Amino acid sequence: MAINIIKYEDWMLDQVTKMFCEQYDFKAEEFQLYFKNFYETPYQQDKCVRYAAVEGDKLAGFQSFFYWPYKLNEQVFNSFQSGNSLVNPEFRGQGIFGKLLNAIHEDEFRQGIDFLMGFPVQASYNSFLRAGWNNVLDLQWYVKPLGPVSIIRSIKEVKLGQFFRTEPLMIKESIQEQFRFNKTTEFIKWRNKLSENTYYYFVFEDENEVCQFEVKINVRKKVINELIIGDIQSSYSSLEFLNLAFQALIKACKSLKFISIITIAVNNAASDELLDILREKKFKPLNKSVHFITHPVNWKGQLDLDESWRLFRSDIDTW
Structure with missing residues (x-):
């Protein structure tokens, strides 16, 4: 069955929770509270975008871009940080993370974005570079x-x-x-x-x-x-x-x-x-x-x- 990249939907919450809890040893209730407070409270809910990789009704990966405004002189940018990125271990090695990263460039949501930025962990660093991101500094x-x-x-x-x-x-x-x-x-x-x-x-x-x-x-x-x-x-x-x-x-x-x-x-x-x-x-x-x-x-x-x-x-x- 093909893997599709789609926008996150509420039915995925339990699978997202399971995936992150198994990876990072979070407690399910605490993670879900964090997840909702992060994406679904007024500061982010109308600004962030979340993508999911799915095979049918099975979650293969998750990626988000959230509002993270930088300023230069007096100009404030509509900039977004990449974060909370994770691929289900059962689906790794299939290029899913790269597809999740590129989804934003095929989305109308991109029209309001000035630039993207992030602080990748070593495991995802090379995937970002392959997707065209630039390592400006460390x-x-x-x-x-x-x-x-x-x-x-x-x-x-x-x-x-x-x-x-x-x-x-x-x-x-x-x-x-x-x-x-x-x-x-x-x-x-x-x-x-x-x-x-x-x-x-x-x-x-x-x-x-x-x-x-x-x-x-x-x-x-x-x-x-x-x-x-x-x-x-x-x-x-x-x-x-x-x-x-x-x-x-x-x-x-x-x-x-x-x-x-x-x-x-x-x-x-x-x-x-x-x-x-x-x-x-x-x-x-x-x-x-x-x-x-x-x-x-x-x-x-x-x-x-x-x-x-x-x-x-x-x-x-x-x-």
Whole structure:
């Protein structure tokens, strides 16, 4: 029987759930709640598109493109991230993923899209390249250890409140010449509803200028309390100002005593100033990176200049 690529329909939910739960060891009820909150709440429901590969009434694969608006200077793009991609193990090796990726180019939905982007895992990376996507850059991970004593201390959320906010400031950034994710209040509310994580915000202010770090806490190997910097927004692009902001963040983490390491993923080509600060603050590069890929649709501008993208960990849908 032939495999067809069609739009996702509600009858597929149980099969999509089974496929993702078997692949990633999710719990069915939690996955279905996440799935509905992701695609079927007001922020995405009229913007995203979902495709399924089916053989009769059997699901062979799933792929989605969801609204992920970037801006450049004052222009906000109708851009979409590729994500939640998976092929049923019974059907792998038949080129199904490539067909799912290309479905959007045969769909009227494409008429409203400026460009596509994504952060593929290694298993799907080559399929994207074969489908005509471009690997513009790789985000590089850096780590700063804070001291061994922290591994014997548990996380105390009450103490986090001494230094971190749970509501972000809306900051007009000084840097306008690079692609930047357009985080609106509507987007923040939608994303917060999706995640079990608590996102925190460290704010540094000096003479009416402000720098905000978006962070979350992750526990590695049950004892390493990692503070991940997901984004940096600053109203002032001064190297000295950003250096003082990092200094204040590191000091706060050391004061808490239970943060073992600080990590950050950055585009090395986007900011010499940021790299200088990471080196000065003794952040060490890890043998770990994240591919970033793009595919033009209707916008005729240039997407493949690595220095044009200011990206961090929170740009990825799984933040």
